[in-house]
Amino acid sequence: MDVIETNNLVKRYRDGHLALDRLNLRLDKKITMILGRNGAGKTTLLRILSTQLLPTSGTVRVLGYDIMKDVKRLRGKIVSIPQEVEAMGIITPYEHMQFYLLAREFPKEKIDGIITKTLKQLGLYDFRNKPSDLLSGGMKRKIFVSMALAADAELTFLDEPTVGLDPISRMEVWSAIKKLAGKVIITTHYMEEAKILGEEIALIDSGRLKMQGSPSDLLRSLKGLMRVEGLSKGKMKFKIGGTDISYLKSSEAVSYADRGYDVKQLDLEDLFLLGEVR
Template sequence: MSVENLKSEYAIEIKNLTKKFEKYTAVDSLSFNIPKGVIFGFLGPNGSGKSTTIRMICGVLTPTSGEGKVLGYDLKSNPEKIKSKIGYMSQKFSLYEDLTIEENLIFYGEIYSIPKEYLNERIEEVIKMLNLNEKRDVLSKNLSGGWKQRLALGCAIIHKPELLILDEPTAGVDPVARREFWTTIKDLIKYGDITVLATTHYMDEASVCDIIGFIFEGKLVVIDTPKNLYKKYNTDNLEDIFIIYVKELSHKEVISSFDQLKHKDEKVEDKND
């Protein structure tokens, strides 16, 4: 199935999007369309241009050249409208640690100008959806990583955004919390009118995305479905595909798998014997 056939309308449309910082080109002529109602995995090594691209998509960074629309609004002429329609969650916990879970949700609801007569109802919906009731009166600074992650997601979706940006949202949390988080994201897509753009270095997480885009040194290398990529490279492992791209594009020797590391240790032990 081609990317274009997944949905008829696009949440993100960018063409030749470029961002330069003096003589350095951070993002170089990116062009892609992301349908509404899907999870788009935006992958690439550190420093590849992911964060710069996301900042332009969020309307907080003006492109040097190129054009784009997010939810139908122009990146250059209507950034404030875009900001009001998106939710953002990063790997760094940026909520107020001296506020409880409920107080944080109230605070963010007010920031997004949710009417008071509706805010309490929306808070209860989010608390129920993310199973936050048990800790609703606990200060954020006393929460574990998994609970903080749930709260951060709750604050990002309190205003029912049409586009949710997840920037390495599960960094530093345990495997159980990671799986619970992505189960929630899949439920949001299934039952809500929302599109998700996610960056991650965990390829098992990337495998649940509907579309994968790989960026390297500011340039889009490939955009396709995981199924098509598996077929092309005769593997069911996105991490192997990620490594193939890095090796080809950087001309850098990268060990192909952790199995090689294990065998390397075995060879050392054999020599010692």
């Protein structure tokens, strides 16, 4: 059984913006990264999958449950941490966790142990009783990652979980996310994050699935191509911030290296651009 299955999923907002355009997606039990540029439709997709947002049309099954018909049963099995969620000012990290775990119907007597363990894991324990207003942006973000870890649901959705975190905090979060292997779906536009965590990557652009596979599969699909910076040539050419970028066959690209162009091996970063033309 697929963990996620969408068929012709469409989301058109009230202002007419088409965020998802007949998206067909199948995801199974891996750490899955949903990758895409800003506005690609990642957050909209995650919000629909986690029952926060109604789709316009199409069908969606999560853990085998229809998100429209079986919503109550599904909600007991998933956790979703929205990208823009903010800590409630005067409330402490410990209280945030309490609040969330009680909403998830955790037994009161078990909550203290779970919170302590999770806060320690993410380096928040020493700040557990400090009003969150007084914490740094990264620490506030970690409160919500802690919630997801503590809830330990069948499936966890994390929308841009490491935005605003320093490198050490980011590594702490990655280490924690790895413990959710097989039951976490993450959106990101950080390639480093996708490379480190992603067992499966789904690249979305303009509300449609462009590519899907393991990082090595996706890189393999780019095999034989190289990036030439400062050159505008061929079908796969782009202008990014005033710089021309062209993707050429390796044999051809190498010749440009001799002429002083900057020629590079492809990396996952290049998926963003190539995803648009494929």
